[in-house]
Amino acid sequence: MNFIGRIFFTSRLIMKVYDFLEIEKKWQQYWDEHKTFKVPDETSKPKYYVLDMFPYPSGAGLHVGHPEGYTATDIICRYKRMKGFNVLHPMGWDAFGLPAERYAMRTGTHPRVTTQKNIDNFRRQIKSLGFSYDWDREIDTTDPGYYKWTQWIFLQLFKKGLAYLHESPVNFCPTCRTVLANEEVYSGRCDQGHEVIRKPMRQWMLRITAYADRLMNDLDEVDWPESIKKLQRDWIGRSEGAEVDFLISPDDQIRAWGKGCEVEAWKSNRRTSKWPESPESYTLRIYTTRPDTLYGATYMVLSPEHPLVEKIVTPERRQAVLDYCAQARNKSDLERTELSKEKTGEFTGAYAVNPVNGKPIPIWVADYVLISYGTGAIMAVPAHDQRDWEFATKFNLPIIQVIEGGEIGSQAYEGDGRLINSESPVSTSINGLNVSDAKKKITAWLEEHGIGKTAVKYKLRDWLFSRQRYWGEPFPILFDEQGNPTPVDESELPVALPELADFQPAKTGESPLANAEDWLIVKRDGRTYRRDTNTMPQWAGSCWYYLRYLDPKNNNAAWDPAEEKYWMPVDLYVGGAEHAVLHLLYARFWHKVLFDLGLVSTKEPFKKLFNQGMILSFAYKDSRGAYVNFNDIDFSGDKPKSKTTGEVLVESIEKMSKSLGNVINPDDVVAEYGADTLRLYEMAMGPLQATKPWNTRDLSGVHRFLHRVWRMIIDVDSGELHSSIQDVEPGEDELRLLHKTIKKVGDDIEGMNFNTAISAMIIFVNEMLNKPVKSKSTMEKFVQILSPFAPHISEELWRKLGHTDTLAYEAWPKYDQALAEDASVEVPVQVNGKVRSRLVVPADVDEETLKQLALADERVKESIGDKQVRKVIIAKRRLVNLVIG
RNA sequence: GCCGAAGUGGCGGAAUUGGCAGACGCGCGGGAUUCAAAAUCCCGUUCUGGCAACAGAGUGUGGGUUCGAUUCCCACCUUCGGCACCA
Numbered sequence A: 001m002n003f004i005g006r007i008f009f010t011s012r013l014i015m016k017v018y019d020f021l022e023i024e025k026k027w028q029q030y031w032d033e034h035k036t037f038k039v040p041d042e043t044s045k046p047k048y049y050v051l052d053m054f055p056y057p058s059g060a061g062l063h064v065g066h067p068e069g070y071t072a073t074d075i076i077c078r079y080k081r082m083k084g085f086n087v088l089h090p091m092g093w094d095a096f097g098l099p100a101e102r103y104a105m106r107t108g109t110h111p112r113v114t115t116q117k118n119i120d121n122f123r124r125q126i127k128s129l130g131f132s133y134d135w136d137r138e139i140d141t142t143d144p145g146y147y148k149w150t151q152w153i154f155l156q157l158f159k160k161g162l163a164y165l166h167e168s169p170v171n172f173c174p175t176c177r178t179v180l181a182n183e184e185v186y187s188g189r190c191d192q193g194h195e196v197i198r199k200p201m202r203q204w205m206l207r208i209t210a211y212a213d214r215l216m217n218d219l220d221e222v223d224w225p226e227s228i229k230k231l232q233r234d235w236i237g238r239s240e241g242a243e244v245d246f247l248i249s250p251d252d253q254i255r256a257w258g259k260g261c262e263v264e265a266w267k268s269n270r271r272t273s274k275w276p277e278s279p280e281s282y283t284l285r286i287y288t289t290r291p292d293t294l295y296g297a298t299y300m301v302l303s304p305e306h307p308l309v310e311k312i313v314t315p316e317r318r319q320a321v322l323d324y325c326a327q328a329r330n331k332s333d334l335e336r337t338e339l340s341k342e343k344t345g346e347f348t349g350a351y352a353v354n355p356v357n358g359k360p361i362p363i364w365v366a367d368y369v370l371i372s373y374g375t376g377a378i379m380a381v382p383a384h385d386q387r388d389w390e391f392a393t394k395f396n397l398p399i400i401q402v403i404e405g406g407e408i409g410s411q412a413y414e415g416d417g418r419l420i421n422s423e424s425p426v427s428t429s430i431n432g433l434n435v436s437d438a439k440k441k442i443t444a445w446l447e448e449h450g451i452g453k454t455a456v457k458y459k460l461r462d463w464l465f466s467r468q469r470y471w472g473e474p475f476p477i478l479f480d481e482q483g484n485p486t487p488v489d490e491s492e493l494p495v496a497l498p499e500l501a502d503f504q505p506a507k508t509g510e511s512p513l514a515n516a517e518d519w520l521i522v523k524r525d526g527r528t529y530r531r532d533t534n535t536m537p538q539w540a541g542s543c544w545y546y547l548r549y550l551d552p553k554n555n556n557a558a559w560d561p562a563e564e565k566y567w568m569p570v571d572l573y574v575g576g577a578e579h580a581v582l583h584l585l586y587a588r589f590w591h592k593v594l595f596d597l598g599l600v601s602t603k604e605p606f607k608k609l610f611n612q613g614m615i616l617s618f619a620y621k622d623s624r625g626a627y628v629n630f631n632d633i634d635f636s637g638d639k640p641k642s643k644t645t646g647e648v649l650v651e652s653i654e655k656m657s658k659s660l661g662n663v664i665n666p667d668d669v670v671a672e673y674g675a676d677t678l679r680l681y682e683m684a685m686g687p688l689q690a691t692k693p694w695n696t697r698d699l700s701g702v703h704r705f706l707h708r709v710w711r712m713i714i715d716v717d718s719g720e721l722h723s724s725i726q727d728v729e730p731g732e733d734e735l736r737l738l739h740k741t742i743k744k745v746g747d748d749i750e751g752m753n754f755n756t757a758i759s760a761m762i763i764f765v766n767e768m769l770n771k772p773v774k775s776k777s778t779m780e781k782f783v784q785i786l787s788p789f790a791p792h793i794s795e796e797l798w799r800k801l802g803h804t805d806t807l808a809y810e811a812w813p814k815y816d817q818a819l820a821e822d823a824s825v826e827v828p829v830q831v832n833g834k835v836r837s838r839l840v841v842p843a844d845v846d847e848e849t850l851k852q853l854a855l856a857d858e859r860v861k862e863s864i865g866d867k868q869v870r871k872v873i874i875a876k877r878r879l880v881n882l883v884i885g
Numbered sequence B: 001g002c003c004g005a006a007g008u009g010g011c012g013g014a015a016u017u018g019g020c021a022g023a024c025g026c027g028c029g030g031g032a033u034u035c036a037a038a039a040u041c042c043c044g045u046u047c048u049g050g051c052a053a054c055a056g057a058g059u060g061u062g063g064g065u066u067c068g069a070u071u072c073c074c075a076c077c078u079u080c081g082g083c084a085c086c087a
Helices: A003-014 A020-034 A065-082 A098-107 A111-127 A144-159 A208-221 A226-236 A250-257 A263-273 A291-296 A308-312 A315-330 A333-341 A386-395 A435-448 A561-567 A582-596 A666-673 A675-684 A696-713 A732-750 A754-768 A776-786 A791-800 A847-856 A858-864
Strands: A047-052 A086-088 A163-173 A178-180 A197-206 A239-248 A283-288 A299-302 A346-353 A360-365 A377-380 A452-457 A477-479 A485-487 A521-524 A527-531 A572-576 A609-612 A615-621 A650-655 A692-694 A824-831 A834-842 A869-875 A879-884
Touching (some): A020 A666, A047 A561, A065 A086, A065 A111, A065 A572, A065 A609, A065 A675, A144 A163, A144 A485, A144 A582, A178 A197, A197 A315, A208 A226, A208 A582, A239 A263, A239 A291, A239 A435, A250 A308, A250 A346, A283 A291, A283 A299, A283 A377, A291 A435, A308 A315, A308 A346, A315 A360, A435 A452, A666 A675, A666 A696, A675 A696, A675 A754, A675 A791, A696 A791, A732 A754, A732 A776, A834 A847, A834 A858, A847 A858, A858 A879
Parallel strands (some): A047 A572, A299 A360, A572 A609, A615 A692
Antiparallel strands (some): A239 A283, A239 A346, A299 A377, A346 A360, A615 A650, A869 A879
């Protein structure tokens, strides 16, 4: 270091500039030691429960996306505390999951060890940002003291008949050796990108479909973004239509079952017996949303898995049909999706009789009909359903138009219109009606004759709840020698994960738990049982964690009902939109079950939901299209260049990802700029819900703001309060600015418009910074409103202003509406919509005065010239527009 | 293909019920301070023309409603997110 440099270095030490590293360390320690944010045990104050979606503690550590939502909720919490609320703001870990298990399979390190390490790192990182969590309520889904209660809730589901075993083809990833729910398969691949196949297995299912209606209807009661509600409604996918029975033609019946039933005899029998719960063996039940098109049905389709296929197929078609079904069964989801453009199918040789006109129509089998929806069988109306139209066109099946409109030659017509070709001596006529009336009339006829019934169906399927993994909650279930499930006694909970040395799945395809022999076999009352070797999916722990926070250390119950009554529902839930459907739907489902059991007092768990947007990052590609890591880029010139080749790189905006080399680590940002700057920057970037790019360059803007805040209050030479700050009444300008800022910041926090709140505070500081006299009370109030955003610097300044206690519980400053408005306003005067002059007038000026002032203005007069003023439009305090002509 | 969100300066973004487009920040240009630099401060910064006063254009595109449209209506284009044969 040269002489000059040494002087500079020394002067920096002497100057008391904003030293964020020291300040942040000091206050984080203070909050920790004083347990500043421990929720007080009192119920007299109004409560406010703010929940962050708890993270999966990955090995990669915190991502700048995490603190975005956490900062927003922290601002709200700190604000609400100052507003007199008793605030619950907890944090925890959704810590079961595959990465730790994969790591264990590779290295033999127990997932608990990896998980603990990652949690410690996440906690350190989160704490370094100064969030006001009550750390005494920290939870961890992998803690036996936690998953004991996850298992307990499962037992309640089981006892209520909402959990059942089901053997069916499931989505299986051979690489991960695990089963996936439908919604965990994306275009035929698992989340690791491996191809998923279908495999029959005995699995736990949760009967979420029993709650479909309530999950749909109760969305009306919550304050969620409409787009998220719509996603959930579409996912539940309620549709109204009719089930209709078609008699399989007598010849085909005789072949399949050795007896025949005449159409008219069947119909007459149905008329008296009415609609049966399940159809006779020789009847094909279909579901349709378009019973009005019944006369246009020209063929039937069974899904390849439909049990009737095998029964009705004719000997000459048998080989082809069974081959087709086998092929469909073995197809992975990927193949099914990829081949979806071209329709395939086989004719079974059998016929069904259309109940409304007695005509026989061929029964086909095709994989465009899904076994899991409706009845797994349809009537095909090619004239009015595009999928049926494509199929009929390919296989030369007849197309009968029954609704006027469209161009049936080129595509199906799915719109409304007048019914045609729809009458028959054996039933009723719906000719001439519109679609909706035709539906009503034909459904009434079907119901009267016991042949059909209105029906409601959902896209929502029951929830596949088993995984063949180690690192999850074991099922508290024992199987007897016959394979019947018996619940473990509640007193034996938790069923803890056994210690294992090897985490590879069992050779049978079962989870690694099947290898834990000592654990696996248990004796009860002299009988031998085998434990369930499955574990629960990662969603299980997150389905109820918001309830455990209420009473996290309770060993006798999942939570205390009194705590639940006081705190629930969650007032504000903030997290990423990627959980819009699954997590939120599953948690709502469990919550409703708990509600029915009388264990919670609200129908819905999350009153208000807010989705933060994703933070993207710039990425740089060279001419070959390869991404270049930030570390290898020279940003010093006007264009980014590769450090190695000097080549100018092409910029794009992408998701942050290791492979693109564009990940921002919050630790680096905190070290260079401090937590307060990071918090402020994340909030100043733009609206919370928007997707927006990270730009490290922009950090300096808010960082400089904090430096100015510091210099506004502190004399950097002495480190003490600046001499301009005096114990005096503020002047009018200062008072107006202060009240305006208090109002704006408070309103913006309530509306979650943090970016504009910050901008208002910047304006305040820019205005006040160099004032020779500043009222101490003004400075104190400013520090208070700044504190939710930048709590460390605010606590430090609060102390410098002479206070000895934390400012976290100081009352939020009040504003006077009259002072929050400007005394005079500048009103633009337009002539034919163009601004020609501006008037400075008192804010309460009346319209007539304003009009006269405008007309008297020299520049306005000039613009009007000799033209006539036809109309004067006055928007009070906003504008005057003179229409001339 | 269907559904949803969004298109505003060089960049992130701001704009009450339809009422001054571009707040605030970044970047950039100029200046002060400095032997010099960093930091800091001041001024300017939508585009076009002009020394300037000022004039004209301007919120994805094209229309419409209105005294007045970033805002409301219609059609289209682009980007991002979700779903994907659900009968």
